[in-house]
Amino acid sequence: MAANSDAIAFRSALGAFTTGVTIVTTRDGAGVDCGLTANSFNSVSLDPPMVLWSLARTSQSMDAFRGASHFAVHILAADQEALSNGFAKRGADKFAGLQIERGASDVPLLTGCTARFQCRTAYQYEGGDHIIFVGEVIAFDHEDRGPLLFHGGRYALAARKAAMLTACDTGAQPAGSFGEDFLGYLLGRAHFQLYGRMQKSLSEHHLDATDHFILSVLGINDGRTAAEIEGVIGYTGAHITPDRIASLAARGIVRTDPTDRLWLTGTGRRTLVELAAAAKAAEEDALGAFDENETALLKHLLKHVIRSTDPGLPDPWAAQETP
Ligand SMILES: Cc1cc2nc3c(=O)[nH]c(=O)nc-3n(C[C@H](O)[C@H](O)[C@H](O)COP(=O)(O)O)c2cc1C
Structure with a gap:
């Protein structure tokens, strides 16, 4: 050549x-x-x-x-x-x-x-x-x-065509209306349906989604202030009010220290483990139709969407200095 x-x-x-x-x-x-x-x-x-x-x-x-x-x-x-x-x-x-x-x-x-x-x-x-x-x-x-x-x-990464086709199989949509392939609809519906599977477990612990987010963030890095937690879960639009913290503390799930940092108690940790098991079961149900590779591909693409739409929130998994 x-x-x-x-x-x-x-x-x-x-x-x-x-x-x-x-x-x-x-x-x-x-x-x-x-x-x-x-x-x-x-x-x-x-x-x-x-x-x-x-x-x-x-x-x-x-x-x-x-x-x-x-x-x-x-x-x-x-x-x-x-x-x-x-x-x-x-x-x-x-x-x-x-x-x-x-x-x-x-x-x-x-x-x-x-x-x-x-x-x-x-x-x-x-x-x-x-x-x-x-x-x-x-x-x-x-x-x-x-x-x-x-x-x-x-x-x-490889994805079996049949599975992906079923997921993307959409007809033409009238102009101006949301179609079945609108990303916001797909992500939102997938989120709510997946989270809906966890509601039973949350209700049993008298917790709501925001409580769950708080416990999860503390589970990754304990000892954060309410403002720090709110920064990390800012994408949910949730506000962590003093009443909410007082309620979690009254039920022995978290404790606050004199510097207003929140810590999971033993009960809080046990609750988090039970919620994590429910979340894992919901995830396994949702991904049951996918093989290991398709699951990796789906998560990879979702991470991409999260990165491309991130307004600059702190990384929940970033190591933080122990206070
Ligand atoms: C995905 C991929 C495929 C490759 N395929 C070949 C190949 O088929 N034959 C080849 O000679 N080099 C291929 N290469 C390049 C060699 O791996 C590369 O030149 C390597 O440095 C050779 O090492 P060596 O000089 O120590 O033998 C490929 C590289 C990548 C990343």
Whole structure:
């Protein structure tokens, strides 16, 4: 490809093909572990079982793979992005601190992956600026974990189309009216319905949603003032009145100290644990139709919406200095 712009366009067009992400490892003649991130992996043959991947001629691992009798391909799980980035760096000691198992010919095997294929190097082919390695699979293992994807030069997560389609299946809306796909409606309705599942538990403790927010914020970082708590839950529009604090204190759920900081009592902590169990059960019911990967994707996208609409509220999970 002559012009540089053509090469960039070619790369970008290739990026339209969504792939998984693998790490390919081997051990060189001197007994040094080598490996790199690769998405050129593909299946070749079922009988005999064969796979391929290609390695850039510029790779520092080239001599190791060319001379290796065996290599291993690890298909990465959705939560292994950091591992992928670590093995996409040149020269670094990529295996430092990792839990390693040993496969055929002492090839290093990584853990926590979706699938692993141990291969005997069967063929090597010239492939332009890459060398194509074809491996005969001599052993493999597989765990049911959501995969890490690569699309358009970025990491991505997989979601089953049927589930997403059902969620997005909307008809045309008359102009000026809110449709079923209006984000505010979707978020609001999902919130109220999910929270509605918790009402029973809140009522049993004679608490309302604002009380629950207060206990939750103290559960993350105890010993905050009412104003600090109100800052953190500002997005709810709730106001923490002195009467509300007095009521929580009278019921032995929180106590205030001379500097007007609020602390959870033993009763308060127990109440919070029971409410957390109810919240967890409501969450599990709500997400029952999703697999682990879709759940991660949904939460990831919601966090994105929260960030893009944040008016600058304090982070409830930020560590604060103990007063
Ligand atoms: C998602 C992703 C996929 C990659 N796929 C390949 C590939 O298929 N072949 C390749 O040679 N390099 C690929 N790379 C680049 C190598 O991981 C990177 O150049 C690495 O530094 C090579 O390490 P080495 O020089 O120590 O062998 C990929 C990188 C990323 C992030």
